[in-house]
Amino acid sequence: MRNDTKSPKLLKKHPKAFQVEWKDGHSSWYPYTYLRQMCPCAECAIIRHKGSDVHSLFSPQGDGDITLIEVSDDIQPLDIQLVGRYALQFSWNDGHDTGIYPFEVLRETCPCPECAPPNVEQEERAP
C-alpha cells in the first residue's frame, strides 16, 4: 500500500515552526501559531465555528475561522508525542494538549503556496 503523501519521513522542531518532510519528498512548515489555531480538538473546533456543536452530524464542516483562536506570539510545543502511527499530539505552552493532529490532516493543511487552495493571491499565475 502506497500512501506517500500522508507518511512523514522526517519530523523536526524549529524555533518558530514544525517541519514535516513527507515520503513523497514534499516539505511542510507549520508556524506554531497556525498549528495551535488549527488544533483539531472539539473544544477548539467549537470556538472556530462560533459555538456551533461540532459533534452533530449536521454541524458545519471545515476548519471554521482559525483567527478566533487566540494565540500568544510565543506559543511553543513543550512536548510532541506520536499517537500510534497516524497522528501527533502537541502539548502547548498555553496548557492546551488535547489536540491530536492526524498526518492526513497535517498534509491537507500544509500552508505552503503549492498546497494552498487556489483562490486568493493568484495574480501571478494569470495567463
Ligand SMILES: [Zn+2]
Ligand atoms: Zn484544541
Ligand SMILES: [Zn+2]
Ligand atoms: Zn505544501
